[in-house]
Amino acid sequence: MPLIDAMDVHKTYRLGRSNVVRALQGVNMSLESGEMVAIMGPSGCGKSTLMHIVGLLQPPSTNGTKPVLKYRERDMTTLSDRERTRIRATEMGFVFQAFNLVSTLNAVENVALAAEYAGQPKPKAKASALDALGLVGLAERAGHRPMELSGGEQQRVAIARALVNRPGLILADEPTGNLDSANSKEVMELLRRFNREQKQTILLVTHDPEVGKACSRIITMRDGKVTAV
Amino acid sequence: MRILRNLARRKLRTTLTVVGITIGIWALVVMSSMANKIGALVDGGSSYFADKIIVSDSANLAFGFSSAPIRVSVAADIEAIDGVDVTVPEVDMLLDPDRSGPAFNIPDRIVASMAGADKGREKFPIKAALGRLLVPEDEGKNVVVLGSDLGRKFNKKPGERMTVRGIEFEVVGILEPTLSAPDTSVWIPLAAGQALLLETLPDVMQREFKASELASSITVYPDPGVDIPALAKTIEQRVPRTQSLTGAEFDEQVGSAIAIFNAIILGVALISLVVGGLSVINTMAMSVAERTREIGVKRAIGATRARIVREVVTEAGVIGLFGGTLGLVLGAVVVLAANEAGRSSGTILFQLTAGTAIFAVVFAVILGMLAGLIPAITAARLDPVEAIRYE
Numbered sequence: 001m002p003l004i005d006a007m008d009v010h011k012t013y014r015l016g017r018s019n020v021v022r023a024l025q026g027v028n029m030s031l032e033s034g035e036m037v038a039i040m041g042p043s044g045c046g047k048s049t050l051m052h053i054v055g056l057l058q059p060p061s062t063n064g065t066k067p068v069l070k071y072r073e074r075d076m077t078t079l080s081d082r083e084r085t086r087i088r089a090t091e092m093g094f095v096f097q098a099f100n101l102v103s104t105l106n107a108v109e110n111v112a113l114a115a116e117y118a119g120q121p122k123p124k125a126k127a128s129a130l131d132a133l134g135l136v137g138l139a140e141r142a143g144h145r146p147m148e149l150s151g152g153e154q155q156r157v158a159i160a161r162a163l164v165n166r167p168g169l170i171l172a173d174e175p176t177g178n179l180d181s182a183n184s185k186e187v188m189e190l191l192r193r194f195n196r197e198q199k200q201t202i203l204l205v206t207h208d209p210e211v212g213k214a215c216s217r218i219i220t221m222r223d224g225k226v227t228a229v
Numbered sequence: 230m231r232i233l234r235n236l237a238r239r240k241l242r243t244t245l246t247v248v249g250i251t252i253g254i255w256a257l258v259v260m261s262s263m264a265n266k267i268g269a270l271v272d273g274g275s276s277y278f279a280d281k282i283i284v285s286d287s288a289n290l291a292f293g294f295s296s297a298p299i300r301v302s303v304a305a306d307i308e309a310i311d312g313v314d315v316t317v318p319e320v321d322m323l324l325d326p327d328r329s330g331p332a333f334n335i336p337d338r339i340v341a342s343m344a345g346a347d348k349g350r351e352k353f354p355i356k357a358a359l360g361r362l363l364v365p366e367d368e369g370k371n372v373v374v375l376g377s378d379l380g381r382k383f384n385k386k387p388g389e390r391m392t393v394r395g396i397e398f399e400v401v402g403i404l405e406p407t408l409s410a411p412d413t414s415v416w417i418p419l420a421a422g423q424a425l426l427l428e429t430l431p432d433v434m435q436r437e438f439k440a441s442e443l444a445s446s447i448t449v450y451p452d453p454g455v456d457i458p459a460l461a462k463t464i465e466q467r468v469p470r471t472q473s474l475t476g477a478e479f480d481e482q483v484g485s486a487i488a489i490f491n492a493i494i495l496g497v498a499l500i501s502l503v504v505g506g507l508s509v510i511n512t513m514a515m516s517v518a519e520r521t522r523e524i525g526v527k528r529a530i531g532a533t534r535a536r537i538v539r540e541v542v543t544e545a546g547v548i549g550l551f552g553g554t555l556g557l558v559l560g561a562v563v564v565l566a567a568n569e570a571g572r573s574s575g576t577i578l579f580q581l582t583a584g585t586a587i588f589a590v591v592f593a594v595i596l597g598m599l600a601g602l603i604p605a606i607t608a609a610r611l612d613p614v615e616a617i618r619y620e
C-alpha cells in the first residue's frame with residue numbers, strides 16, 4: 001500500500017487570456033512508506049509545484065481531467081482547507097530551502113510551534129521540541145534566535161520542526177540549496193538517519209547529484225512531466 | 230510574550246499607533262469625566278426639584294437666578310390653594326455680584342430661607358461635616374453655612390468670619406460634599422438674604438419695599454399625591470404675576486443641554502474610534518505585509534486560518550490595551566490635576582468614575598481588535614504557496 005499515490009496531476013496557472021503556464025502536465029507518481037526519494041530535473045520543470053501538491057499546500061488543477069491524489073488511501077482532492085491544514089499539521093513535515101524559521105522566536109519555540117499546531121498543549125509542545133532539537137544535535141542552542149545560528153544550524157532546527165510531530169511524510173524542497181558542502185553533508189546525514197532509524201518517509205527536491213545519490217530512488221522530471229522513476 | 234516581541238519588531242510604528250489611541254482615549258476620559266460631573270449636578274437638581282414647585286415673579290425669563298423679586302405675601306395666597314401643603318419664601322442670588330452671563334462652570338450661589346420653614350418637607354439630604362446647619366434661632370443674625378467646595382475655596386472653619394457681598398458673617402458650619410449644586414452654595418438666614426436682595430434692586434424699588442417683604446422665589450411643597458403639573462398651572466392662574474417651575478420642566482430644560490454635551494462626548498468617542506481604528510488597521514496591515522512569508526510558513530506547517538486571525542487580532546488588541554491604559558493614566562492625571570488646581574477656586578469640573586475608567590480601556594481593546602480584524606482576515610486568506618515564494 002503506497003503512502004502517496006498521485007495520477008494524472010495537472011497544474012495550470014492562467015496569467016492572462018492567452019498566457020497559460022502548464023507547470024504540471026499529467027504527473028504520475030507514488031511513494032512507499034519508508035522510502036527516501038529525490039525529485040530531480042531542470043529549473044522550472046515543476047518540482048516544487050509537485051511537492052506543494054503532494055504536501056497539500058495547493059490542490060491540483062481540474063481542467064477536464066480527473067486527478068487522483070491519495071494519502072494512505074484517502075482521497076485528498078475533495079478536502080476542505082481546514083482538513084488539509086490538519087493533515088499538514090499532524091502528518092507532514094516541511095523543510096524549505098530558505099530555512100524559513102520565525103525570526104522572533106528562538107530555536108525551541110520555532111520547533112514547539114509545529115507541535116502546538118498539531119494540538120499539543122504548550123508545556124508538552126516545548127518538551128517535544130527539546131527532544132527533537134536533541135535529535136538534530138542542537139539541544140544546547142535551544143535558546144538561540146535564528147539570527148544567532150549558522151545556516152546549517154538553522155536548517156537543522158527546521159528539520160527538528162519538521163520532525164517534532166513524527167509525521168508520516170517529510171517534504172524538503174532543496175533542503176541543502178543554501179548550504180555549503182560540509183553543511184549539506186550534515187543535513188543529508190541527518191535525513192538519512194531518520195529515514196533509516198525511524199522509518200521516516202522523505203521526499204526531497206534537489207539539483208545536487210550527491211544528494212540524489214544519498215536517496216533510495218530518484219524521480220526525474222522535465223517540462224511538467226515525470227520522465228524516469 | 231510572543232505578541233510583545235512581534236510588536237517590538239517595529240518599535241517606532243507600534244509606539245506611534247499606541248500614541249494615536251492614547252490621545253483618543255485621553256480625550257474620551259477627560260470629556261466623560263466632565264460629563265460625569267455635570268450628570269451628578271443634574272441628578273442632584275433633578276431629585277431636588279422632583280417633589281416641589283418653584284414659583285417666581287413672571288417677569289423672570291427663565292428659572293434659576295431670579296432677578297425680579299417676588300412679594301413674600303404671595304406665599305400666603307399660594308398656601309390658600311387646594312393641594313398646597315407648605316410654602317417657603319427663599320432668596321437666591323449669585324455669591325459674586327460681578328459675575329454675570331453664562332459661564333462654563335456652575336456659579337457660586339447664596340441661598341437664604343428660614344430654617345424649619347419647610348416643616349420637615351425638604352428631603353434633599355444635606356449634612357454638616359463641620360459645625361452645624363442653620364436653625365430657626367439664627368434668624369436675624371449674620372451667620373453662614375458653606376457648601377463643601379466653598380469651605381475649601383475660602384479656607385474657612387466654623388467660628389471664623391467671612392464677608393458676603395460686603396457684609397460680615399460668622400461661619401457656623403461646613404457641609405458634606407453632595408457632588409451637586411449645594412457644594413457651591415452658601416446658606417444664610419432669610420432676613421440676611423432679604424437685606425442683600427434689597428441692595429441689588431434699583432433705587433426706586435429700594436425706597437418702595439421693605440427687605441422683609443421680598444423673596445426671589447417661593448418653594449411650594451404640594452400635599453402628597455397631588456398632580457404637580459396641574460397644581461403648578463392652578464397657581465399661575467390664581468395668583469397674579471407668577472410663573473412656576475416643576476421638576477419635570479427642570480428635567481426638560483436641563484435635559485436638552487445635557488443631550489448636547491453628551492453628543493459632544495459621543496463625537497469625541499467617534500473621532501477617536503475612527504482615527505485610532507484607522508491607525509491600527511494601517512499598522513497591522515503593514516505588519517501583515519511584512520510577515521507574508523512568515524504567515525505562509527506558519528500556514529504550511531499547520532496553523533489554521535483561525536489561528537492566524539487570532540494572532541493578528543490579539544496583537545492589535547494589545548496595541549489597544551497599551552493605548553487605552555496610557556490614555557486612561559494621562560486622562561486621570563489631567564483630571565486630578567485640574568480638580569486639584571480648581572479646588573482652591575472651588576471649581577471642581579471633573580469626576581472620573583470607575584465605570585468611565587473601565588469603559589475607556591475596554592473600548593480601546595475592542596477598538597484595536599475590531600480594527601485588527603480586517604488585516605487579520607487578509608493574513609488568513611494568504612495562499613501559503615505564494616506567501617512562501619514571497620520575497
Ligand SMILES: Nc1ncnc2c1ncn2[C@@H]1O[C@H](COP(=O)(O)OP(=O)(O)OP(=O)(O)O)[C@@H](O)[C@H]1O
Nearest residue numbers: 013015021022023042043044045046047048049050
Ligand atoms: N504562481 C505561479 N504563477 C505562474 N506561474 C507559476 C507560478 N508558480 C510556478 N509557476 C511556474 O510553474 C513552473 C514550475 O515551477 P516550479 O517552481 O515548480 O519549478 P521548479 O522545478 O521547482 O524550479 P526550481 O528548480 O527553479 O525551483 C515554472 O515555469 C514557474 O514559472
Ligand SMILES: [Mg+2]
Nearest residue numbers: 047048049173
Ligand atoms: Mg523549486
